[in-house]
Amino acid sequence: xxxxxxxxxxxxxxxxxxxxxxxxxxxxxxxxxxxxxxxxxxxxxxxxxxxxxxxxxxxxxxxxxxxxxxxxxxxxxxxxxxxxxxxxxxxxxxxxxxxxxxxxxxxxxxxxxxxxxxxxxxxxxxxxxxxxxxxxxxxxxxxxxxxxxxxxxxxxxxxxxxxxxxxxxxxxxxxxxxxxxxxxxxxxxxxxxxxxxxxxxxxxxxxxxxxxxxxxx
Amino acid sequence: xxxxxxxxxxxxxxxxxxxxxxxxxxxxxxxxxxxxxxxxxxxxxxxxxxxxxxxxxxxxxxxxxxxxxxxxxxxxxxxxxxxxxxxxxxxxxxxxxxxxxxxxxxxxxxxxxxxxxxxxxxxxxxxxxxxxxxxxxxxxxxxxxxxxxxxxxxxxxxxxxxxxxxxxxxxxxxxxxxxxxxxxxxxxxxxxxxxxxxxxxxxxxxxxxxxxxxxxxxxxxxxxxxxxxxxxxxxxxxxxxxxxxxxxxxxxxxxxxxxxxxxxxxxxxxxxxxxxxxxxxxxxxxxxxxxxxxxxxxxxxxxxxxxxxxxxxxxxxxxxxxxxxxxxxxxxxxxxxxxxxxxxxxxxxxxxxxxxxxxxxxxxxxxxxxxxxxxxxxxxxxxxxxxxxxxxxxxxxxxxxxxxxxxxxxxxxxxxxxxxxxxxxxxxxxxxxxxxxxxxxxxxxxxxxxxxxxxxxxxxxxxxxxxxxxxxxxxxxxxxxxxxxxxxxxxxxxxxxxxxx
Ligand code: FES
Numbered sequence: 233x234x235x236x237x238x239x240x241x242x243x244x245x246x247x248x249x250x251x252x253x254x255x256x257x258x259x260x261x262x263x264x265x266x267x268x269x270x271x272x273x274x275x276x277x278x279x280x281x282x283x284x285x286x287x288x289x290x291x292x293x294x295x296x297x298x299x300x301x302x303x304x305x306x307x308x309x310x311x312x313x314x315x316x317x318x319x320x321x322x323x324x325x326x327x328x329x330x331x332x333x334x335x336x337x338x339x340x341x342x343x344x345x346x347x348x349x350x351x352x353x354x355x356x357x358x359x360x361x362x363x364x365x366x367x368x369x370x371x372x373x374x375x376x377x378x379x380x381x382x383x384x385x386x387x388x389x390x391x392x393x394x395x396x397x398x399x400x401x402x403x404x405x406x407x408x409x410x411x412x413x414x415x416x417x418x419x420x421x422x423x424x425x426x427x428x429x430x431x432x433x434x435x436x437x438x439x440x441x442x443x444x445x446x447x448x449x
Numbered sequence: 450x451x452x453x454x455x456x457x458x459x460x461x462x463x464x465x466x467x468x469x470x471x472x473x474x475x476x477x478x479x480x481x482x483x484x485x486x487x488x489x490x491x492x493x494x495x496x497x498x499x500x501x502x503x504x505x506x507x508x509x510x511x512x513x514x515x516x517x518x519x520x521x522x523x524x525x526x527x528x529x530x531x532x533x534x535x536x537x538x539x540x541x542x543x544x545x546x547x548x549x550x551x552x553x554x555x556x557x558x559x560x561x562x563x564x565x566x567x568x569x570x571x572x573x574x575x576x577x578x579x580x581x582x583x584x585x586x587x588x589x590x591x592x593x594x595x596x597x598x599x600x601x602x603x604x605x606x607x608x609x610x611x612x613x614x615x616x617x618x619x620x621x622x623x624x625x626x627x628x629x630x631x632x633x634x635x636x637x638x639x640x641x642x643x644x645x646x647x648x649x650x651x652x653x654x655x656x657x658x659x660x661x662x663x664x665x666x667x668x669x670x671x672x673x674x675x676x677x678x679x680x681x682x683x684x685x686x687x688x689x690x691x692x693x694x695x696x697x698x699x700x701x702x703x704x705x706x707x708x709x710x711x712x713x714x715x716x717x718x719x720x721x722x723x724x725x726x727x728x729x730x731x732x733x734x735x736x737x738x739x740x741x742x743x744x745x746x747x748x749x750x751x752x753x754x755x756x757x758x759x760x761x762x763x764x765x766x767x768x769x770x771x772x773x774x775x776x777x778x779x780x781x782x783x784x785x786x787x788x789x790x791x792x793x794x795x796x797x798x799x800x801x802x803x804x805x806x807x808x809x810x811x812x813x814x815x816x817x818x819x820x821x822x823x824x825x826x827x828x829x830x831x832x833x834x835x836x837x838x839x840x841x842x843x844x845x846x847x848x849x850x851x852x853x854x855x856x857x858x859x860x861x862x863x864x865x866x867x868x869x870x871x872x873x874x875x876x877x878x879x880x881x882x883x884x885x886x887x888x889x890x891x892x893x894x895x896x897x898x899x900x901x902x903x904x905x906x907x908x909x910x911x912x913x914x915x916x917x918x919x920x921x922x923x924x925x926x927x928x929x930x931x932x933x934x935x936x937x938x939x940x941x942x943x944x945x946x947x948x949x950x
Contacts, residue, residue: 269690297624297635304630325736334634336520338602338735341631363755364606366738368825373855374903377740380603381756382821382860382870382900392898397760417628421609423619 304330305417310355313412316347321369322386323358330416341416343403344369344376346387353412355403356389357420362396364421376400457591478703481695483687484614487702490564492709492906493557494663499710500550503717504588507543507650515595517641519634519733522597528731533571535600547589549717551747554585562802565790566669568678572782574662577655579778584652586747591644593745597637598729603742605632607755614764632735667691672790740760741825749816750809756821820869823859831858831866841918848915850907855900863919871897877919878926885927887913889906 248444316322321344328339344356356376358366365380375392376385383394390399403414465471469471511772514533516525558578561567567575592606594601595876605627612626613619628635636694670690696702731740758766785798792799824831841849852858860870877886890909893899904912920926928936 288924295625297628299624300629301620301892323738328631328633330630332634334518334520336518336523336634337732338519338631338633338636340734340736342736343736358735359606359610363602364610365742366735366740368738370828370856372828373857373900375856375898377823377825377856377859379822380607380752382823382896384823386898386902392891393896395756395758395760395763397763406647419606419609419623419624419632421613421619423613423615423623443620 238303301418305415306330307406307408307413308416309411309413310343310345311412312410313351313353313407314410316345316353316412318347318349321346321371323369326416342366343414343416344388345402351407353405354389355405355412355414357403358402359401359420360396361391361398361400361422364419367400374410468796477642478699479697480664480667481691482668482698482702483670483690484694484696484701486668487696487705488671489705489709489812490560491668491702492706493553493560495706496710496713497550497553497557498660499653499714500546500553500717501656503546503714504543504550507539507546508514508645508649510539511543517595517637519597519637522595523629523729523732526596526598530726530729537726538721540726541724542717543592544727545717545720545724547592548746549713550719551585551589553713554582558582559667559802559806560799563792564669564672565678565785565792565795565798567790568790569680569683569782569786570661570666571669572657572786574666575782576779577659577662579775581652581655581659582778583775584648584655588644588652589745589747591640591648593607593748594637594640595644596728597733599731599737599740600735600742601746602632602733602735603740604744604748605636606742607744614767632733648796648919668698669790672789672792674789674793676790678790679817704899739825741822743816743819746813749814752819753812753816756819818869822868823856824868825859827858827862827867828853828856834864837863839920842914844911845915846920848874848911848913851904851912852915855904855908855912857912860897874916876921878917879920879924880927882927882929882932883913884918884929886916890916 256372263282308326308329310324310326323342324345325340325342328335328341331339342358344358346354346356360367360378360380360383362381362383364380365378366425367376367378367383369376374387376387376389378384378394378396381395383396384392385396385400386392388399389402392396401420403416405414407413511529513941514525514536515528516522526540529540531537561575590604594605608626609623609632612622615622626629626636627633628639667687670687727745731737743749755763755767789795833853838846838849858867862869862870862873863875866872882887886908889897890904890912891899891901893901900909917926
């Protein structure tokens, strides 16, 4: 490109302009022309450098939502532990702890609370472990059914049938001051919950025990 | 009015002196194209372009009212539907325009593939086209999210679950997609940015490249069996064809483009007026579990595929199949960049296209009635046909109540009503013996939960005796060999042809 006869504007300029510029570069000599090319390269380098400097804050800004799961979580109260009847599964909803005023209704989150004993709970995420659709609890048959692709879970959250690879996600819980609290704040999904995938054979009680797959939500 | 004509000419010259576009435009408009490319088969690309323009115009008009905020989007769509005069119509035109655009882009691609138009020297035109297809689908998906209702919410949820399966960085990708830990305000804002700035901007640049190459390389000549594409000779052959048997692009070929585009626009308008806008459905409140989410038309086939995949294959499939599909499309012109263009001599190509089209149609059709989804209210909403319970014993009636109350009906239809996840049970007794039915109810298997732990033994007995009555009047319930032996010992066999006891 530094060859003076290789005029980059050749196509767009008329023949007389071209001749004129050739004359001009003849007059100016190769030293001046190569200095222009050098300056051009300096210009490119400067822009590249500034671009790089700007890219750092831009990338940091873009990646702002990518954080450790724990930094999104906090303990949320679902109500008095006594208010849940033993042996039943109840749908509860709570406000997402990580929220903005313009979230609207999306900051309502639902969960299923199953009380097994005086202070023994399992709190299930409503999101199907297959692709996250909201499962529905049927107390009559003691099953959770998913409306999307027909996943079914038993009352203890273990997989009964359909496409899910595992049982329902569960939240970590504790009882503080008589209140049932769960560690929530993140949409449960396969990347932030149990990594273990264990497909129980039909009829066998599933592998999803409370401790196995804490919903690090 | 010679004076006015002269003024007009002067104004024109004033602009032309400065803009200097007359030459290039004339070149583009009058360049010769092979005569037989002026065909009704060659109108889909320009129709896709027309639809893109329609989407841009209607999109801007909708943006005058739409509020891209998670708290307000749903309300503003309802205002558009019900309060702004003809707001519903603009929403409908934009929505139907999107359906038509996806369809026309796919048809265009199929036509280009069938006519071998991706071969030398048009490989890059095809490559850019593949990205145009991806951008079009991206617009359809982000657009579905902007219609911020329950379907949008749970559709995004499915996106989250798919991304979360990416090994190692799934969690980060989910946060990036959502703009936070959950689907919320930040999510809608970034999908708005994608739908309105990022993807359309990219789309326009790619369209410019695509059209530029069509102008520079010429319209693909009509494929003739035996006329082979060779890199060494193609350009000369094409130029000869275009000059010896060519016609100017305008009006020779262009009038068909115009008429087809007009017809497509009219079809969009008619669909919009007749069928109206889609949604918004229920408000995007994730604590409402009474919902049956469903994706928009272009993604129905994915919905179907995800229901049929065996669980163990799912993650590899979800993560690898899209990459393979896109890589396959991109590879087409580089694998088969020369040779025959005619479909008469390309059986593999024709077969591949047909299989893809049939598979797509089957999956899309299945997804329109989702046989794999339980009918969530069948158990309480669909009554049992009366004739099934006439003359029934108390035990059988008890079983019928259990059948309804335990949600069996959500997956099994009787009398044509109920879910289709499991087999219809109208004649189950002719297929399975009493013991087999009992075993299946207790242990489940396949796509059936094991009811053994959810039903008491008396309940199971009642349920099974009800199921045992489900057979046509002229067909007896199935029995096993032992029962058959006992029965034929007890009573002399009836006359032959009775088909068993
Ligand atoms: S999302 Fe529940 S089965 Fe697919």
